[in-house]
Amino acid sequence: MILADLDNFKSINERYGLAVGDNVLTIVEQLLSDSLSEEYELARWAGNTFIIIVPHDEPSASNIIADVLRQKINSLKIDAKGAKFTLSISIGIATQSKCSDLNDLISCAENRLYQAKNMGGNLAITS
Secondary structure (H helix, E strand, O other): OEEEEEOOHHHHHHHHOHHHHHHHHHHHHHHHHHHOOOOOEEEEEEOOEEEEEOOOOOHHHHHHHHHHHHHHHHHOOEEEOOEEEOOOEEEEEOOHHHOOOHHHHHHHHHHHHHHHHHOOOOOEEEO
16 A cells, blocks of 8 residues: 655645645646556545555565656646646555554555655655
Protein backbone atom coordinates (compact mmCIF):
# COMPACT_ATOMS: atom_id res chain seq x y z
CA MET A 1 0.00 0.00 0.00
CA ILE A 2 1.16 3.49 -0.85
CA LEU A 3 -0.20 6.70 0.65
CA ALA A 4 0.85 9.85 -1.20
CA ASP A 5 0.13 13.34 0.07
CA LEU A 6 0.88 16.63 -1.69
CA ASP A 7 3.29 18.79 0.28
CA ASN A 8 2.16 22.29 1.30
CA PHE A 9 -1.18 21.89 -0.46
CA LYS A 10 -2.95 24.22 1.98
CA SER A 11 -0.75 27.09 0.77
CA ILE A 12 -1.86 26.45 -2.84
CA ASN A 13 -5.52 26.78 -1.82
CA GLU A 14 -4.80 29.88 0.25
CA ARG A 15 -2.71 31.62 -2.40
CA TYR A 16 -4.53 30.67 -5.61
CA GLY A 17 -8.00 29.66 -4.43
CA LEU A 18 -9.96 26.43 -4.12
CA ALA A 19 -10.65 26.16 -7.86
CA VAL A 20 -6.91 26.04 -8.57
CA GLY A 21 -6.44 23.56 -5.73
CA ASP A 22 -9.15 21.32 -7.18
CA ASN A 23 -7.52 21.56 -10.60
CA VAL A 24 -4.15 20.56 -9.10
CA LEU A 25 -5.75 17.50 -7.49
CA THR A 26 -7.31 16.52 -10.82
CA ILE A 27 -3.97 16.89 -12.60
CA VAL A 28 -2.15 14.85 -9.96
CA GLU A 29 -4.80 12.14 -9.95
CA GLN A 30 -4.60 11.86 -13.75
CA LEU A 31 -0.80 11.69 -13.66
CA LEU A 32 -0.88 8.96 -11.03
CA SER A 33 -3.54 7.02 -12.92
CA ASP A 34 -1.67 7.28 -16.22
CA SER A 35 1.56 6.15 -14.53
CA LEU A 36 0.15 2.96 -13.01
CA SER A 37 -0.82 -0.22 -14.79
CA GLU A 38 -4.38 -1.50 -14.52
CA GLU A 39 -3.49 -3.97 -11.78
CA TYR A 40 -3.01 -1.08 -9.31
CA GLU A 41 -5.97 0.52 -7.56
CA LEU A 42 -5.84 4.30 -7.11
CA ALA A 43 -8.26 6.48 -5.15
CA ARG A 44 -8.41 9.75 -3.26
CA TRP A 45 -8.01 8.83 0.38
CA ALA A 46 -8.74 12.14 2.09
CA GLY A 47 -8.19 15.76 1.18
CA ASN A 48 -5.03 15.82 -0.89
CA THR A 49 -3.97 12.25 -0.08
CA PHE A 50 -4.09 9.40 -2.55
CA ILE A 51 -4.04 5.69 -1.79
CA ILE A 52 -2.57 3.11 -4.13
CA ILE A 53 -3.21 -0.56 -3.57
CA VAL A 54 -0.16 -2.42 -4.86
CA PRO A 55 -0.86 -5.93 -6.24
CA HIS A 56 2.39 -7.41 -4.88
CA ASP A 57 4.31 -7.44 -1.62
CA GLU A 58 7.76 -6.54 -2.91
CA PRO A 59 9.17 -3.56 -1.01
CA SER A 60 11.92 -2.86 -3.55
CA ALA A 61 9.40 -2.67 -6.41
CA SER A 62 7.09 -0.45 -4.35
CA ASN A 63 10.02 1.85 -3.56
CA ILE A 64 10.84 2.18 -7.25
CA ILE A 65 7.21 2.88 -8.15
CA ALA A 66 6.91 5.47 -5.37
CA ASP A 67 10.11 7.22 -6.43
CA VAL A 68 9.02 7.34 -10.08
CA LEU A 69 5.67 8.83 -9.04
CA ARG A 70 7.42 11.35 -6.79
CA GLN A 71 9.71 12.44 -9.63
CA LYS A 72 6.80 12.76 -12.05
CA ILE A 73 4.94 14.98 -9.59
CA ASN A 74 8.11 17.10 -9.19
CA SER A 75 8.32 17.56 -12.96
CA LEU A 76 4.81 19.02 -13.24
CA LYS A 77 4.66 22.72 -14.01
CA ILE A 78 1.40 24.23 -12.81
CA ASP A 79 0.22 27.55 -14.26
CA ALA A 80 -2.28 29.33 -12.04
CA LYS A 81 -3.44 32.87 -12.54
CA GLY A 82 -0.22 33.73 -14.34
CA ALA A 83 2.00 32.23 -11.66
CA LYS A 84 3.92 29.04 -12.25
CA PHE A 85 4.80 26.60 -9.51
CA THR A 86 5.90 23.03 -8.99
CA LEU A 87 4.64 20.36 -6.65
CA SER A 88 6.18 17.82 -4.34
CA ILE A 89 4.68 14.79 -2.68
CA SER A 90 5.44 12.76 0.42
CA ILE A 91 4.88 9.03 0.29
CA GLY A 92 4.44 6.33 2.92
CA ILE A 93 4.75 2.68 1.89
CA ALA A 94 3.63 -0.32 3.92
CA THR A 95 3.97 -3.99 3.06
CA GLN A 96 1.54 -6.72 3.97
CA SER A 97 4.30 -9.01 5.23
CA LYS A 98 5.12 -6.54 8.02
CA CYS A 99 1.52 -5.83 9.05
CA SER A 100 -1.03 -7.97 10.87
CA ASP A 101 -4.21 -6.78 9.11
CA LEU A 102 -5.66 -4.03 6.91
CA ASN A 103 -5.89 -1.50 9.75
CA ASP A 104 -2.25 -2.13 10.63
CA LEU A 105 -1.27 -1.77 6.96
CA ILE A 106 -3.01 1.60 6.73
CA SER A 107 -1.50 2.72 10.04
CA CYS A 108 2.01 1.74 8.92
CA ALA A 109 1.61 3.62 5.62
CA GLU A 110 0.27 6.70 7.45
CA ASN A 111 3.15 6.62 9.94
CA ARG A 112 5.70 6.51 7.11
CA LEU A 113 3.86 9.31 5.31
CA TYR A 114 4.01 11.51 8.43
CA GLN A 115 7.67 10.61 8.85
CA ALA A 116 8.37 11.74 5.27
CA LYS A 117 6.51 15.02 5.89
CA ASN A 118 8.36 15.62 9.17
CA MET A 119 11.67 15.12 7.35
CA GLY A 120 10.83 18.00 5.00
CA GLY A 121 8.63 16.27 2.45
CA ASN A 122 9.33 15.14 -1.09
CA LEU A 123 10.37 11.72 0.22
CA ALA A 124 9.15 8.13 -0.01
CA ILE A 125 9.62 6.02 3.14
CA THR A 126 8.90 2.30 3.55
CA SER A 127 7.85 0.56 6.74
